[in-house]
Amino acid sequence: MDYDVYEATQDASVGDMWVFCESRDGQLRDVSLEMLGKARRMMDDYNEEYDADENVVALVLGQDARGLAGECVQHGADVVYVAEDEQLVPFRLLPYTTVVANAALMRDEYKDYDKPRYFLFPATHNGRDLSATVAGKLDTGLASDCDDLYIEDAEIKHPFKTEGEETVFERTLHMVRPDFSGFEHSTILCLDNPHRDFHPQSASVIPGSFPVPEPDRDRLQEGRILQLPVKFREGDLDVTVTEREHLDDGVDLTDDERVVAVGRGIGEDPTEGLELGLELSDALGSGFGLSRGVITASYNVDGNVESYVAEERQIGETGQIVEPDVYIAAGISGAVQHKTGMDESEFICSINTDPEAPIKDFSNVYIHGDLFEVVPRLIDEIERIREGDE
Ligand SMILES: Cc1cc2nc3c(=O)[nH]c(=O)nc-3n(C[C@H](O)[C@H](O)[C@H](O)COP(=O)(O)OP(=O)(O)OC[C@H]3O[C@@H](n4cnc5c(N)ncnc54)[C@H](O)[C@@H]3O)c2cc1C
Missing domain, CATH: 3.40.50.1220 (TPP-binding domain)
Structure with a gap:
């Protein structure tokens, strides 16, 4: 399935928790490891609660993505999809959107379901943009800037969504986000409509919300690393980055003691x-x-x-x-x-x-x-x- 022809479906098959792992200068950003650790804990609980066998799937894009796959496994991923292409460095929104959205919709030797069940992105500058465009392409919702997540059944009665009936939405990702003051929190649910599916349930995660887990080398034996096909759409590469500079002017407080x-x-x-x-x-x-x-x-x-x-x-x-x-x-x-x-x-x-x-x-x-x-x-x-x- 390609997202060019993708339309919201009813009763799509879904599976796994996907995590977009952002890297910078050849290193995974801390928030990627934080999300993997949180995803691991949630999916361990999920598998126990629902007697299931679903995985944490990491997605790493970039020229040296394969070199980062082991770190993803050690921090909680069961499966790592890597997409390596010189066009993926540095980050550009359109090519990244194409590769990530197509990955979510493809089928291959591992992925035998239509769409991810859940999808996490970092709430960084790039991650925020990407989460929005990918959710748009997949025709689903997005809770941005979350600082807590958990999976639970949700019992809801709603005039449209449940046609007034008390209905249980199983395995719902509860996405908790602070409001503009930073102190009140709301919990966002992305629930299916009567004849329309809303998956993956997607969130962007504020860096620092969860601890970086200790790496577990034993996990390396189990982890699966798979190559993603890289295919761009017309227009994706129209913007060329000719030069990148860290601005010297402006105020840099990051090195101050x-x-x-x-x-x-x-x-x-x-x-x-x-x-x-x-x-x-x-x-x-x-x-x-x-x-x-x-x-x-x-x-x-x-x-x-x-x-x-x-x-x-x-x-x-x-x-x-x-x-x-x-x-x-x-x-x-x-x-x-x-x-x-x-x-x-x-x-x-x-x-x-x-x-x-x-x-x-x-x-x-x-x-x-x-x-x-x-x-x-x-x-x-x-x-x-x-x-x-x-
Ligand atoms: C998507 C998003 C991103 C955001 N990003 C950032 C960010 O990067 N950085 C950031 O800072 N905020 C950010 N915010 C805003 C954040 O939620 C808070 O609104 C903001 O940090 C509050 O600033 P404050 O602590 O100065 O003000 P307030 O929350 O109003 O706090 C003022 C404090 O001063 C105390 N006070 C009052 N008078 C005195 C006095 N005379 N002497 C001593 N104490 C006094 C009060 O008791 C109070 O605790 C973001 C919000 C959103 C929604």
């Missing part, structure tokens, strides 16, 4: 809040970052600090991922999307007026207080220590 970041706690006086954050950052010799809350708040700030309110300073899932020795978060609540970008820091100090703020749970030191009072005292203390050293 210390980072000070401020959040919406500066709201009472954003100019002063930013000035204080910058002063603390100066005193510590650190990089200076922001939560997304500051960027979206549209604060009116004075000209001297205006240029600092920029997306290039955003830390978190959709900003930079930092791992400094010391991270100071002033007036940041600790939403999951911010946490993803900084919780690997060696030492985290948070300053917050709310003792219930979630950031407290992953801070080494929590200072309960108003940043407008606490930060000046920290600066004084650092300067006092410094003067004592001279």
